[in-house]
Amino acid sequence: MSQYNNLVFEKNDCIGVLTINRPKVLNALNRETMTELKDLVEKIAFDKDVAVVVITGSGDKSFVAGADISEMRNMSALDAREWGKFSQAVFNSIENLPQPVIAAVNGYALGGGCELAMSCDIRLASEKAKFGQPEVLLGVVPGFAGTQRLPRLIGKGRAKELLFTGDQIGAEEAYRLGLVNRVVPADQLVTVAMEMAKKIMSRGPVAVQLCKAAVNEGLDMDFESGQAYEAEVFGLCFATADQKEGMTAFVEKRKAQFLGK
Secondary structure, three states: OOOOOEEEEEOOOOOOEEEEHHHHHHOOOHHHHHHHHHHHHHHHHHHOOOOOOEEEEEOOOOEEEEOOOHHHHOOOOOHHHHHHHHHHHHHEEEEEEOEEEEEEEEEEEEOOHHHHHHOOOEEEEOOEEEEEEEHHOOOOOOOOOOHHHHHHOOOOHHHHHHHHHOEEHHHHHHHHHOOOOEEHHHHHHHHHHHHHHHHHHOOOHHHHHHHHHHHHHHHOOOOOHHHHHHHHHHHHHHHOOHHHHHHHHHHHOOOOOOOOO
């Protein structure tokens, strides 16, 4: 992998740990960071040595505190639109990675940080985490798909309340609303994320990837079309060695040894 100024990427037993690394500005997302993220995610997508990705922030205060306001404040309308479209595309690439992606939210996840977390498949939150879309406090709307992902995750009414007020919520409230999957003690966050990644890796790799595709694609379809898509990928599984191994292991009462093919 290339060296980056604002990102750290490490592989640990086929788990890729991606850290946003701008702690002096609470890991705020500037153009350089987003460009690096685009490049790295494109590489991860084709990296056969990465089965699951964990995304977190550097330090103990912030996951990502938002986009870099000092860089954005003098943008023209055209510049802002292009910046939003570019950043949406980066987060879409994270959502559409073949590998499952776990956000380990260790602190502030505000604005672009909340939008980054929402682009991940699973969100684990430190008990110290804070979530919010405070853009209206700056006279703007979320630009990295916050108005689209948040209502899909927590419902239209609750999303509108957070979007209209710009209020921050704690980890327990985020869990109650369905924004995060689990709240864990701060000192256990990375450990729990890695344990979850290892559990996912022990399952049929092809099946996990197809589950992700079926959910992501199906949510954009009507129910009947989503069922048809599921039937296609269900059938596709039966052309894999993993299906043969998984079902044979079940019948033989032993642990399956999946090969990812």
